[in-house]
Amino acid sequence: MVHLIRFLYGLTLAFLFLIFVPIWYVLNKKKGYDVGLLERLVLKVKDLQTKPVWIHCASTGELKTAMPIINYISSKEEVLITVFSPRSYDFALKNLKNAVVVFLPFDFSFLIKRFIKHYKPKILIIEEAEFWFNLVYVSSKSIPVLSINTKIPKNVENLYYRTLLKRFSKFILRNQKDAEVLKKIVEEEKITVCGNLKLLSQVNEKNIDLDKNGKKIILAGSTHNPEENVILEVFLLLKQSFPDLSLVLAPRHTERVDEILEIVKKHNLSYSLRSKTNKIDTDVYIVDTLGELAYMYRFADAIFIGGTIANVGGHNIFEAILSGKKVIIGSNYHKIKDLVEEAEKLNAIFIVKDKNQLKEAILKVLNNPNLEIDIRKIQSDIYECYKKEVDRWI
Known part of the structure; x- marks a missing residue:
């Protein structure tokens, strides 16, 4: 069944890639954005000194939410940040001086494999709801994959998500309600509730x-x-x-x-x-x-x-x-x-x-x-919980 899902997913992705990526590329170029096409194809790479902790945050909002955890990890480990949008790329370059920032590869299995082969991450941490099939499936074959501040999809019990969520090594969740939903799909020992990272903001x-x-x-x-x-x-x-x-x-x-x-x-x-x-x-x-x-x-x-x-x-x-x-x-x-x-x-x-x-x-x-x-006590409890769970894996 997994092979069928991967085949259908790959076929759909290839079709969408051929139709929409050229349009997306032209529209972003007109707006003056560098979409990092070579990085997304893993034809342009950056060099790292050690095996990094790979953290993926799709948007600027997700980067802001994950900032306290990113800063904590980067104080002790080399960090590789992947993002999706040009704006989030610019934000990460400006605000995450201790991390290497690149665009996430297009979600073809051969590109994810090429990415992992070059950067050799020790772990992948995904923020919120970035459940790209090959990103998770291919990565989970060689390294632990963690989901932090997980946003549970509405159709979480369909075959796609049930297959994919089982590939994660750990979920660090916002609330107990999400934990109860997830327990129907993955083992309970994979689940910890720490609270919402958005509450760590210093706004x-x-x-x-x-x-x-x-x-x-x-x-x-x-x-x-x-x-x-x-x-x-x-x-x-x-x-x-x-x-x-x-x-x-x-x-x-x-x-x-x-x-x-x-x-x-x-x-x-x-x-x-x-x-x-x-x-x-x-x-x-x-x-x-x-x-x-x-x-x-x-x-x-x-x-x-x-x-x-x-x-x-x-x-x-x-x-x-x-x-x-x-x-x-x-x-x-x-x-x-x-x-x-x-x-x-x-x-x-x-x-x-x-x-x-x-x-x-x-x-x-x-x-x-x-x-x-x-609020300070609430923030402290959430932060310490995330630190404790992340430390177990890195």
């Missing part, structure tokens, strides 16, 4: 110039229409009990600022813009700048994450949780369901169904500063 440590001016702050981040109006109505109710309360509104799309200003004016509230002042001395403070929201969460006393009342499906809640605060979201979170489930296990989230529940959740947080979570 909140960048200093930004923001003066709370002695105010209590509700921060509504990544909001969409009609969420601004809902949160403003709740804010007006809470303002009666907290005269020093201010609302920081950070819309998902800054081009909506003029629209939001009109909504604020209808509520007869004073307002100011982030681009004009760093001091919060009005009822509403609107973030009309880019790239600062993640660093503002630590200033908030209560946090609401948008895209969850509007039928959007949610946005990144972990950036807010890293501030050590519990977050509040609406009931439309289908795009971040896995993150919400993990946040629930950390007791770091309130899910509300209507405006009244939103008001009660914010009130509860404002009245109970001790509801903050010990």
Whole structure:
């Protein structure tokens, strides 16, 4: 059966390669990206001094998530990083000075064999859900293959995944729910739950110039229409009990600022813009700048994450949780369901169904500063768990 899967996979891959790779190559060239074609064909290689630990992260996001573990391993071993996209290649070159960075070969068995023959890795560590058949199958014949921060596919029990997942030596998972799913396919001793590597991010440590001016702050981040109006109505109710309360509104799309200003004016509230002042001395403070929201969460006393009342499906809640605060979201979170489930296990989230529940959740947080979570302890536990498991294999 494995031979049949490999044959059909190889046939499909060859067809897609001939049709789409030329188009993909031309489109990237037009954008000015070096797609590393020779590296992907293993016709251009780099030299290493020792047998490296091979770590594969497809995207820039995966590289950022795996950075703490990559840095730990590179402090004691030579590290070979493979990536898929040109942007992630540039990011890795810039931020991983102690690692050798190359493009992942196209997933033909003869290319994976050629790659392994040249670089002679001692182990392959794959981040999240990069379940390329030949990458895993061919590599597993000569070296251990580990999956870290594993993202379990929705159709995990089909023949392709059941065959491939059995080739892994170890899975280091985000949560127990994923472990229960995986136990139906692989041996239990191959599974360890350490937590989500995304929680090791240090995003909140960048200093930004923001003066709370002695105010209590509700921060509504990544909001969409009609969420601004809902949160403003709740804010007006809470303002009666907290005269020093201010609302920081950070819309998902800054081009909506003029629209939001009109909504604020209808509520007869004073307002100011982030681009004009760093001091919060009005009822509403609107973030009309880019790239600062993640660093503002630590200033908030209560946090609401948008895209969850509007039928959007949610946005990144972990950036807010890293501030050590519990977050509040609406009931439309289908795009971040896995993150919400993990946040629930950390007791770091309130899910509300209507405006009244939103008001009660914010009130509860404002009245109970001790509801903050010990994010440093959580991060330390996750990091030490990953270090322990990785050390067993390298």
